Amino acid sequence: MLTSSLYPVTWQGDRAVLIDQTRIPQEYRTVEITNSESMADAIKTMIVRGAPAIGVAAAYGMYLGSQEIITSDRTTFLQQLEEIAQKLRQTRPTAVNLFWAIERQLQTAHHTPGDLTALKTALLETAQTIQREDLATCQAIGDHGLSILPETPEKLTLLTHCNAGALATAGYGTALGVIRSAWRANRLQRVFADETRPRLQGAKLTAWECVQDNIPVTVISDNMAAHCMKQGLIDAVVVGADRITTNGDAANKIGTYSLALVSKAHNVPFFVAAPLSTVDFKLATGEEIPIEERDAQEIYQIGDSRICPEGADYYNPAFDVTPAHLITAIITEKGAVKPEELKQFKV
Structure with a gap:
């Protein structure tokens, strides 16, 4: 039984409804998306974010785009659907689930027999299937992750990032799915959540989710992790991923790599939780x-307040890559494996 009823993307009649994650925690608000352009904008501006959720949103964006195409010619339809796919691809270049979901929708379009009405119906059904599958996948990840968490005399304290x-x-979630499963099994004492600069997804979103589910949560700044580990406050680290390569290197929110290095230095297990759709078997390494x-x-700005001086330069990569040798295990819906064992899932 799921312990969270938060669904960032839902389909209601003829539109997708997104939780506006840029408003949390100050306000819970939803946004209705009725066309592919609005969906692309919602992904780019991070109204919806997180690799699996982006994939679900993009799948619905493809269906909405199909409704915008005015033609009775199948070839013309497929050409225009590819143009919509390209606009969606350009929104977030790192999250592989985006490309995976778009490609799955294109395959649906190319292989569905019948007229264009049947094809569009199939696109909607595929988007809904992707959504259902991801929900089941997340709970499986949570349960597999629970099975490999460290055995400790006391309940666990887990650290997560972003x-x-x-x-x-x-x-339900991937990394937080593992945490939810541990909470459900009465094995969790507390979650430590990195604030995750610069967009503060840990402080704003992870902490908010934990509060909604009554999971004890302590927010720390990103540079406190080493201190907390030295004090013996962290039993394990569990993070998500936006793209994993064949050798087990994992791209995740900026700051994950440094957290993995700190974990290694303190002999704290470092787990990456992600669905197999996040594994990009076309890429050999994280490079x-x-x-x-x-x-x-x-x-340089938080909300409406500028916190840095004008005239300075800035560098803002959204992700970094954690090398496989720093990862204890990758937790997937088919089980937890060492990074070098991911190859067994390649089809």
Whole structure:
């Protein structure tokens, strides 16, 4: 039984409804998306974020785009659907689930027999299937993760970075899914959540999710992790991923790599929780992952307040890559494996 009823993307009649994650925790608000352009904008501006949730949103964006195409010719339809796919691809270059969901929708379009009405119906059904599958996948990840968490005399304290919870998926979460499963099994004492500069997804989103589910949570700044580990406050680290390569290197929110290094130095297990759809078997190593660089304003401004001087330069990569040798295990819906064992899942 799921312990979270948060669903960042839902389908209601003829539109997708997104939780506006840029408003949390100050305000819970939803946004209705009725066309592909609005969906692309919602992904780019991070109204919806987190690799699996982006994939679900993009799948619905493809269906909404199909409704905008006015033609009775199948070839013309497929050409225009590809143009919509390309606009969606350009929103977030690092999250592989985006590309995976778009490609799955294109395959649906190319292989569905019948007229264009049947094809569009199939696109909607595929988007809904992707959503259902991800929800089941997250609970499986949570349960597999629970099985490999350290055995300790007391209940566990787990540290996570950014937000890989219900808000980042179809529901339940990947890294936070493991945490939810531990809470449900009465094995969790407390979650430590890195604030995750510059957008503060840990402080805003992960902490908010934990509060909603009555899971004890302590927010720390990103530079406190080493101190907390030295004090013996952290039993294990569980993070998500936006793209994992064949060798087990994992791209995740900026700051994850340094957290992995700190974990290694303190002999704290470091787990990456992600669905197999996040594994990009076309890439051999993390060196090949494109890293999105976002607007410098995210660094020099918080809300309406500028916190840095004008005239300074800024560098704002959204992700970094954690090498496989720093990862204890990768937790997938088919089980937890060592990074070098990921290859067994390649089809």
